[in-house]
Amino acid sequence: MPIQPPDLSTEKDFDGESVTPLYTTTVTVTGGAGAHGRASGRARSDDGVLDLDLRTPAELGGDGRGTNPEQLFAAGFAACFHGALSLVARQAALDPTAISVETTVAFGRDPEDGGYLLHVDLVVRWPNIAREIATPLLTQADSLCPYVKMAWQGTPTTITLAS
Numbered sequence: 001m002p003i004q005p006p007d008l009s010t011e012k013d014f015d016g017e018s019v020t021p022l023y024t025t026t027v028t029v030t031g032g033a034g035a036h037g038r039a040s041g042r043a044r045s046d047d048g049v050l051d052l053d054l055r056t057p058a059e060l061g062g063d064g065r066g067t068n069p070e071q072l073f074a075a076g077f078a079a080c081f082h083g084a085l086s087l088v089a090r091q092a093a094l095d096p097t098a099i100s101v102e103t104t105v106a107f108g109r110d111p112e113d114g115g116y117l118l119h120v121d122l123v124v125r126w127p128n129i130a131r132e133i134a135t136p137l138l139t140q141a142d143s144l145c146p147y148v149k150m151a152w153q154g155t156p157t158t159i160t161l162a163s
Contacts, residue, residue, distance in 0.1 A: 010088060010144060019156075029054065038069060060107075070105040073118070077147040078103035081122060084148075085141040092137060100125045120151055 026046040032053075034040035039062055041054040054069065056062025078101040086096035102123040110117040126134050142148050149155075 005083070005086060005090075008087060010091060010140065043072075070107050070118070074103040074105040074120075077105070077120060077151075078122070080147040081124075081141060081145045084145040085124065085137060088137045088140045088144070092133075094129070094133070094137075098125075098127045 027043055027050060028046075029037040029041045029043045031037050032040035032042055037043075038054060039056045042052070043054055044051045053066035055064060055066030057068050057070075058064035062068075081103070082099060082101040085099055085101070089096040089099065102125070104121040104123075106119040106121075108117060108119065109115070124134075124138060
């Protein structure tokens with residue numbers, strides 16, 4: 001049986017006062033041998049499907065022998081935007097098969113406070129589609145994609161110390 005895209009809409013069909021989760025997942029990161037999640041950690045999802053070593057990239061002084069948070073974030077961002085664009089393309093009776101989304105995530109110092117920040121660049125490739133047709137669909141996907149919303153608006157976050 002072929003893989004089917006999720007049955008989601010672009011309609012403004014929710015009028016609630018808060019987020020109603022459609023899916024929730026939990027990933028736990030432990031520190032590994034170096035007691036540092038980024039440098040020697042392990043990431044494991046609650047269902048066990050994601051289970052991988054985390055390593056600092058060689059460009060940041062690590063051994064680069066595992067994936068890093070920026071790669072995981074880039075993959076999630078690209079997949080989410082691709083899904084949103086695919087949805088609006090189908091609704092416009094266009095074939096999204098050839099669409100690809102390349103996400104570049106840059107990790108760097110924040111000149112405002114000396115901490116760290118991320119910069120995200122998305123490049124969409126959609127061969128054989130006219131720019132005047134694709135551009136409004138990119139805008140619509142931009143308004144649907146929760147990763148884009150997170151990047152522009154921030155994400156409600158709670159931090160709790162478990163006892």
